Every structure is written in structure tokens, then in C-alpha cells.
Amino acid sequence: MSTAVVAPVNPFAAESKDTVMSVMRRDREKFTRLVSDPKNWNVDTRCTGWETRDLVGHMIDVMEGYFKNWEAAKKGETPTPLGMAAMGGTLNDQFAGPVPAGAYGTFQIMDYGIHPYDIEYGLGNKLANIDEASAGLILPFTFIFWQNTVDQEAAKGVDITYGIEVAGPWGGKWRCTVKDGKFTYEPEKGNFEGCEALFSFASPQEEVLTHFGRYPGGSASGDPAVIEKVRHLFFPF
Secondary structure (H helix, E strand, O other), X not given: OOOOOOOOOOOOXXXXXXXXXXXXXXXXXXXXXXXXXXXXXXXEOOOOOXXXXXXHXXXXXXXXXXXXXXXHHHOOOOOOOOOHHHOOOOHHHOOOOOOOOOHHHHHHHHHHHHHHHHHHHHOOOOOOOOOHHHHHHHHHHHXXXXXXXXXXXXXXXXXXXXXXXXXXXOOEEEEEEEEOOEEEEEEOOOOOOOOOEEEEEOOHHHHHHHHOOOOOOOEEEEOHHHHHXXXXXXXXX
């Protein structure tokens, strides 16, 4: 993991381009270095059922999908979004919806920042981690994923408010609400007054790796029933 300190930036802001691209290129170089070693090619990774070679195929597939959507955008076409629920089974044809062009850089960090961890874990480093800046740039997108992955069956009749706090310079505090089958969030301006539960993460890395199902990190306090509901409100993708 890199020890270089990168100042926090907003990945959605145009002025953050240099930071996003620098982190993306660094993570991509690490991924390339790991997959270039023939001894690693058939190693089982943290992604269940995937060897290192499968991660390489996944990245090729993702890039081909980008090219297809870019060409469609240049022609003024708008592909029909399939949504997050279909992602697991239809990734080859996936289009989640229109996003700012700058988002593609961070999407690359999601892959090139997390998958080296998957390989290192498979190679025996069970304490592997991802870089703080990589996780910090991915972190805001985890809330967007939650907006689009509410399990409607599990959310029936649910009306709850809870907090999320992530420590560190790339972290922050958010107030989240699930009501009428919808997840909404906003920056927390107080001290989580009125929240029924609070989920705490020691770092952006812990939040991101937990969000993407690598391990169940973080801690929770508050109403046990609400904690249990939140942990089963979203479908995996």
C-alpha cells in the first residue's frame, strides 16, 4: 500500500481531475505489476470463484463497455439503463445511467484500487488493504450505490433514520433515511440527534471494503432491530 499522503478532494469536482487521474494511474500500475507475474495468474483471489486471470478478463470487459457507451454518447444516443439489480448477471451489457465524464476515472479506481487487494489476499496477505486516497475517492460513490440497491422486499414498511461516520481526513458524517423504499442521505450537521442507530468505520478503507463485501467491518450502536434492518436492506451486486 502506498504511504504517500494525498490531500482529500471531492471526486465530483472538476478541479479534482489531477488527483483522481494520479491515483487511478498509480493503482492501475500496481494491478498491472501483480497480474504480469505468471505465478499469480491462476491464484484464487478474494473474489469468490475468480482467479487473477479472471480479474484481467473482467477489466477488459469493463473497458469495452466504456468504449461502447462513449460511442453511443458521441452519437447522441441514450442506452436504456438496466439498473444495479441486473448488474451481476448482465455486466456485459450494463448501463447504469448517464453520469459525468469525470466519474469514469473513479470507476477505474474502484477496479484498479480494490482488485490488487483481492490478488494480494489470494497470495496469502490476509492483512492486505487498499490505499487511503483510493478508498477516499470511492467512498462518496458507496452512497450512490445504496440509493440504487435498496431491496424493495426488505424495505417494505421500513421508516428509519441512522448515521454513518467514517474516521480520517477522507471520512465524514452522514445522516441516512430509508422510507417508502428509498434511501436518501445528507451530511450530518449535528451529533446524530434523532438517529436510531450509528454505523462507525475506522477508515475509508474499512467502509469501502465492507461495502463491496470483502469483510464485515465497522461497528454499530443503537437500536438492535434497526441495525439488523440496515444490514439486510440492500441487495449485493
